[in-house]
Amino acid sequence: MRLARIEVLSRDEISAINDASMEILEKTGIKVQSTKAVNILEDHGASVDKKHEMVYLPRDLVLSALTTVPSRFQLHGPSGDFRVEISTRSQVFATQGSPSKIHDSLNPRIPRDATMEDLKHLIQIVESLPRISIPQMDIWPNDVPYSIMHCLALKEWARYTSKPFGIGCRGRQFSKDLMEIASILAGGMNQLKEKPRLIAFYNTLSPLALPGTLTDGLIEFVEHGQPAIIAPAATAGTTAPMTLAGVLAQTNAEVLATITLTQMISKGTPVVYGAVNSPMDPVSGNVSWGAIETSLLTVAAAQLARNHGIPSRAPGCITDAMQFGMQNGIERFASLAFTTSAGINYITCGGTYEAGLASSLELLVLDDELIGMANRATRGIEVTGKTLAIEQIHDVCQPSADRTFLKSRHTLENLRKELFIPRLFTRGSRATWKDSGYPTLIDLARKKMNHLLDYAKPVLHDESIIKEIDACINVAKRRNANEYRRN
Numbered sequence: 001m002r003l004a005r006i007e008v009l010s011r012d013e014i015s016a017i018n019d020a021s022m023e024i025l026e027k028t029g030i031k032v033q034s035t036k037a038v039n040i041l042e043d044h045g046a047s048v049d050k051k052h053e054m055v056y057l058p059r060d061l062v063l064s065a066l067t068t069v070p071s072r073f074q075l076h077g078p079s080g081d082f083r084v085e086i087s088t089r090s091q092v093f094a095t096q097g098s099p100s101k102i103h104d105s106l107n108p109r110i111p112r113d114a115t116m117e118d119l120k121h122l123i124q125i126v127e128s129l130p131r132i133s134i135p136q137m138d139i140w141p142n143d144v145p146y147s148i149m150h151c152l153a154l155k156e157w158a159r160y161t162s163k164p165f166g167i168g169c170r171g172r173q174f175s176k177d178l179m180e181i182a183s184i185l186a187g188g189m190n191q192l193k194e195k196p197r198l199i200a201f202y203n204t205l206s207p208l209a210l211p212g213t214l215t216d217g218l219i220e221f222v223e224h225g226q227p228a229i230i231a232p233a234a235t236a237g238t239t240a241p242m243t244l245a246g247v248l249a250q251t252n253a254e255v256l257a258t259i260t261l262t263q264m265i266s267k268g269t270p271v272v273y274g275a276v277n278s279p280m281d282p283v284s285g286n287v288s289w290g291a292i293e294t295s296l297l298t299v300a301a302a303q304l305a306r307n308h309g310i311p312s313r314a315p316g317c318i319t320d321a322m323q324f325g326m327q328n329g330i331e332r333f334a335s336l337a338f339t340t341s342a343g344i345n346y347i348t349c350g351g352t353y354e355a356g357l358a359s360s361l362e363l364l365v366l367d368d369e370l371i372g373m374a375n376r377a378t379r380g381i382e383v384t385g386k387t388l389a390i391e392q393i394h395d396v397c398q399p400s401a402d403r404t405f406l407k408s409r410h411t412l413e414n415l416r417k418e419l420f421i422p423r424l425f426t427r428g429s430r431a432t433w434k435d436s437g438y439p440t441l442i443d444l445a446r447k448k449m450n451h452l453l454d455y456a457k458p459v460l461h462d463e464s465i466i467k468e469i470d471a472c473i474n475v476a477k478r479r480n481a482n483e484y485r486r487n
Helices: 011-028 035-043 059-066 116-128 146-160 172-186 189-194 212-223 244-265 292-308 326-342 361-379 390-396 409-418 430-435 441-454 463-477 481-486
Strands: 030-032 047-049 054-056 072-076 083-087 165-168 198-202 228-230 271-274 312-315 346-348
Touching: 011 054, 011 059, 011 244, 011 292, 030 035, 030 244, 035 047, 035 054, 035 212, 035 244, 059 244, 116 146, 116 361, 116 441, 146 165, 146 172, 146 463, 146 481, 172 189, 172 198, 172 212, 172 463, 172 481, 198 212, 212 228, 212 244, 228 244, 244 271, 244 292, 271 292, 292 312, 292 326, 312 326, 326 346, 326 361, 361 441
Parallel strands: 165 198, 198 228, 228 271, 271 312, 312 346
Antiparallel strands: 030 054, 047 054, 072 083
16 A cells, blocks of 8 residues: 555644634735735625725635635646646645755855856756656846846746746736746747646745735736645744644635635636745744754645645755755655655755755755655555565475575566665665765766756757747846836
8 A cells, every 4th residue: 555644633623723714814814915916805705904905804705715726737848748737636846946046066065146057957957857847946046137037037948848837926027027938838828828837836925914016926827827836934933823733724824815816816727735834943043944843834734735625735855954964864855755745746845955045956866866765655565466476485485496586577577666776875885886986975966967967958949939038038128127026
């Protein structure tokens, strides 16, 4: 059987959290800093205090919205040929979407500012990794103007991968630009709606607020039929209650309010129930992604999402470590093990460290291997007449037999089915390791990273499409950067 799914909440506890969230939305309300969103919510039956930007959502309104959220949807690559299904039964892996720093092998203790070239390399590597299905704007380049950064990112995505793309919905104009470029690749706006290419990641502003710029950007995504991940990133003790149950009550309310908004804009819009909640470190006051409580909150989020019938998203392979040492390895695999075992459907943050503030292409390659290991664990042990191997045991243990299974056809047939065979971990002899130059795990990951980059090739060869994208970039160049920060 498969590895048993881990849970931290009983059915009664799930009901109690949902009841608390509904009470919060009805009585406390949620601050909505987008005028357009406030008007949409009011038009559909929410009570509004426009002076204080507060919106109060009746329970029935929220429950009605939840009934129109699909339990599955598909994301497509730039050409539309590659597709990934995201559902309450699937498990897909992606990068993160926010670090502006990247590991520097020449100065490993201090990550450097990320560049557009780094983002291109990340996209190229994800294209070649078998287990990570979705590159996201995991690296925010510092060497290009803010007003065209997102457009250049989509150009690199279109050129170097067949996989879908995740990106933040950072304002109305920002998101409009993304829709324009994505529609060029899809063949038109209608085709983009039919086969979504992009998935937005949207963070609420805890406690209990929907930020104006991001919300306006989210509205653009929803109006153009693109799915969205709704993910609070609350910190227990600072932006949420210190108790984990309190974190869940508050952030569940934030997710439900945002989902309600998306369904009011367009019924049936695909959304993912996200959670990047963690505790405050009581010594430093910093966010602690690597804490065991972060994993407990992740498991709970998986249960709440399943209860709503909505796909879930949470981080795996996360760590607070600032270097590639034991803490990094322990925290990143522990978080991945909890996330996969909890049944999270969309697992992010491959290749990150320092609580998501920095990224590493070496860690990205390593995480693909760790995902393979975790996938094998969740598959469990299959017990059938064939796998019990009674006949093989009988044959090998005959008096005249050589009493080894090594030569058995059964061994050959099942070796790759039963075992996860790592490509980066050292399992040979010390002599072999010595002959190889005593490579560390990161050395081997870097070697594979460089190999993937050496053989990376463009997947888009249509110059007319590239010219159309360049035209969009030129229009964005002429805008003032403040237009993007305001809108």
